[in-house]
Amino acid sequence: MLDFFKFLGKEQNKSKDVAKERLKLVLIHDRANISPKFLDMVKGDIIKVISNYMEIDESGFDIRLSRIEHEDDNYTSALIANIPIKRMKNIGKNNG
């Protein structure tokens, strides 16, 4: 029954709406890549913020745009960052 409705829903999906959704997603990536500076700028700002709380290994800092697949076959874009921590700073600890 559920599958039947899903099927119906897909049928009614206008092809121009599919086109629009796909374009919006693909352009997120295109636009990020168009300026090589984009991820560097994001990276610089993240380092600035995080450094208040921890010492990080900047050489191992990895950041990229990625696609995440959901169960319903849809995709969303995600910014994925892998930031190796060297040492936590002694602030903001949970003293409660």
Next chain:
Amino acid sequence: MGEVIVITSGKGGVGKTTTTANIGTALALAGKKVVLIDADIGLRNLDVVMGLENRIVYDLVDAVEGVCRLKQALIRDKRFEGLYLLPAAQTRDKNAVSPAQMQKLCEELKEHFDFILIDSPAGIEQGFKNAIAGADKAIVVTVPEVSAVRDADRIIGLLAANELIEPKLIVNRLRMDMVKRGDMMNIEDTIDILGVDLLGVVPDDENIIVSSNRGEPVVTEERSLAGQAYRNISQRLLGKEVPLINMETEDTFMEKLRRLFSGKNNKRY
């Protein structure tokens, strides 16, 4: 001092050359002094679309290299007062001119013309860089299809990186029948995705092919819808506010009947 406008798209075959020919002719008909530059070196097109292919003696590369004086390379269109064409070289490649040379050429032409329209080649390589080098403004042409819109977006980014911000968009080959059944992105969709201002919409119109067969720009066809669209675009370039044309005349008889009975307003694009 004239204005240099580059007509570009990223993707090939979306209507850059047709657009350049028609806007140029319409501006000349409106009394402006206009020169069209075919910057698609090696794939010369604008001359045949304009019906001026038999009049070429010198070309863009000759003018830039000093083989002839710039004035000698300009072909005067005898049909339209004030309209000139600077044809592309056919037997050379895109590296035959540099962005600096294009800039110099445009500066020189600006002193003699109101509008300098540059027909850009497809792609984002050297030919594109040459075409935009001397431009003050950019018009981006696209068709309402995923590949063309994606390429248009990339071109808009590259234009911005070259200080050509706020380009104006022309959506070409719109088919109202497909838009109506939800099988073609409409104008709002396209603008929403690209985030730029709309300069105009040109319907898919077979008159365009008939016109290029004859080498007569469609803009001279009083009754053609595409011709009207190009006349409107030219008026907007001259600073006039012109509403988008009503494309509903493409309706089939049945659609007209249906609308008559449903009492819905005509949608304007």
